[in-house]
Amino acid sequence: MGMNGIEKTRTTAEASSxxxxxxxxxxxxxxxxxxxxxxxxxxxxxxxxxxxxxxxxVRPELxxxxxxxxxxxxxxx
Numbered sequence: 001m002g003m004n005g006i007e008k009t010r011t012t013a014e015a016s017s018x019x020x021x022x023x024x025x026x027x028x029x030x031x032x033x034x035x036x037x038x039x040x041x042x043x044x045x046x047x048x049x050x051x052x053x054x055x056x057x058v059r060p061e062l063x064x065x066x067x068x069x070x071x072x073x074x075x076x077x
Contacts, residue, residue, distance in 0.1 A: 006032060009050035011057050021047045023060035028053055 012032065015021040025031065029049040037044045051057035 008052040015047040024049045
């Protein structure tokens with residue numbers, strides 16, 4: 001009997017935005033879970049993705065939170 005669904009997942013990662021999620025999905029990752037993280041008075045989306053391919057996982061090149069904040073600062077100068 002072959003594995004199907006989540007049993008085929010070899011590794012997982014977490015994306016914190018739609019942009020990150022789409023980068024993972026474009027590379028062949030599968031969305032496993034989505035939830036909302038509550039901190040103070042904010043709500044942040046979180047997405048758990050799984051790599052189910054036979055090869056080593058291909059990870060997207062992502063900017064970290066500090067880099068994204070720096071880009072936002074430069075926009076409004």
